[in-house]
Amino acid sequence: MLFNSEYNIQFDEIFSQALDLVNSSLNQPEIPYNERLNAALKVLEIGILSSQQKQLNSLLPEVIPSSDISPDPFLQHQETEAIILNPDYVQLDNFLSEEDYQKLLKMTLANQDKFFPSEVINDQSKYRESYILLPQHFVEFHELLTHQILSARPNVMQQLQMSMFLVSHLEMQITAHLHGGYYKIHQDVDAGKAANRRLTYVYYFYQEPKPFYGGDLRLYETKIQDNQSLIQERFNQIEPRNNSIIFFDSRCKHEVLPVYCPSQQFTDGRFTINGWIHG
Template sequence: MDSLTPTPSIQDISVTLLLLGGYQYGITLPSNSPLLLNLLNAVVHRTEKNQDEPPKLFQIPVNGQQQALWFSSDSLVGVITEPPIFIKTQTPVLPATPKGEIFNIKYWQIDNFLSPEEHHKLLDYALKHEQEFQLTGPATNTSDYPEHRDSLVLYYSPDFADIILNRVKAVFWKALEKLNIPPFPITHIDAQLTAHNQGHYFRVHNDNGSERDETRTLTYVYYFYQEPKAFTGGELVMYDTKWEGQYAYSKLENFQTIEPLNNRVIFFYSGLMHEVLPVHCPSKQFADSRFTVNGWIRK
């Protein structure tokens, strides 16, 4: 008797298409659909910057096949599948950075990032948890750099992180598009709450210059504080950056200064050199601090 090879079961896959401009469309396809495979392959080719294959034109039925959505494979940023589908890629999602490459200053800012209610909730949380903030120096400063950073930090708690992370996730694809960062799968998003008061600062650094932090790819910084503003300084200064190899980066002369405006968020590539200028807060009261929720989206 001949042995039979079991036929893989076919199931419906919920597919969300992520297109340039922040547009999303949902469809359902069988797991053996050639269209589904072509969509996934299009994302792989876009990620690998395959120049030999011309763009494909997709026709997707929507609204119960009453309408059709047409788009080029160049416009397809990503595909979300539920349940998840994994395909084997031949090259890394993010190619290795050639030594000596220069990263020019590039950032994306959004003002009025949170609703007034969310902003108030975040500020209220920070003020009520003053006693839980820790000095950043012991965890950051070293014998070689004894005065690298001086500020206060409250490490991750879902009570404050969820307020900001839901919005960060909502604009993630748009941020990649704005900053010309190749799409990558998110493995983790960090979040910490910082307070800068009288004399606090953070010297020039980048966010992925070590083996521990090498997966950090996209940095975000959200600014918030009480009104009227009771401090000056605390600007973010970003520098053109040269990659020297391994985890070594060096800042170049060109720089740009960004104001830490209330309810503003900044996104930038985690390899860029940057610093926080000293804060001047005459009252020295914690409630008058320059607050941020900042973190890193890891690949």
């Protein structure tokens, strides 16, 4: 058993050592920007959690006994209550300045040869048709978008009536849906690496005048019960407005409807910077 004061002293020492190590690495250019950003977010999260833990410890007895209470087998076998997720979303127009939007579009088109076909982790073929560009090819915009997205998050979550959470890290990629591109009904969370995705975001950008049609995102009312997610009758259909971003609960099922591009050229595709905020 550890006394609370001993616990706090040991934790402070470990946290201080970890903070020194992370601080020394944040300004090293040889470490990829994404890794430095995630390290900084993790340190911030640990600092907040440690403060909360100290407050909790101050309310507990000086010695914390171990618990020998076993879970109630009746409660273990009860069915969980169903959760109904409304197909709610927040869409913000003019998310980037005109200058940044143009730079992003130009950079994306210049990196056409670095896009690769997207994949899904299931056994179904022809479930998704799109192309991906990884963050190392758009570091400048990764930093800009990360700042913009995290700044918008508190207001977005309030509008979505979602509980606030500590951010562990943020995923980001550029996705190109070209002529015939689509993504069938899916959910952004799973039992693996995507288990902690909490908030999905999609930033739309493309050439003007709009060179394609279709490509709407259909967001479904979703019923969650006993680790199963089922779409319901209601849905919202969201137009991919240029230089706008949408946010929604990552547990909501959704799909990208087919894109039709008469020129069938890469430069005329439907582009997004999309990703997920993890809790």
